[in-house]
Amino acid sequence: MPRVIVDQNKCIGCGTCIKVCPAGVYKIVQGKAHVVNPDACLVCRACITHCPVNAITLGPREYEPIRRLYE
Ligand code: SF4
Numbered sequence: 001m002p003r004v005i006v007d008q009n010k011c012i013g014c015g016t017c018i019k020v021c022p023a024g025v026y027k028i029v030q031g032k033a034h035v036v037n038p039d040a041c042l043v044c045r046a047c048i049t050h051c052p053v054n055a056i057t058l059g060p061r062e063y064e065p066i067r068r069l070y071e
Pocket residue numbers: 006010011012013014015016017018032033050051052053054055056
């Protein structure tokens with residue numbers, strides 16, 4: 001399960017996530033951003049903040065500890 005997930009229906013292939021990601025997680029393939037290096041993700045959230053169409057979300061693995069805190 002990748003830490004970051006790109007909604008392929010929302011992504012417009014602007015490349016912003018690639019520019020702001022410090023870990024080389026993304027690559028544009030056929031005009032859309034794809035997670036090609038999920039294990040490198042630092043969960044800095046820069047891509048999520050900068051994506052103009054809110055196409056990026058964190059995968060369930062990252063929410064798990066937060067969810068447990070509130071259960
Ligand atoms: S910043 Fe958002 S819209 Fe732009 S390429 Fe990345 S995922 Fe797609």
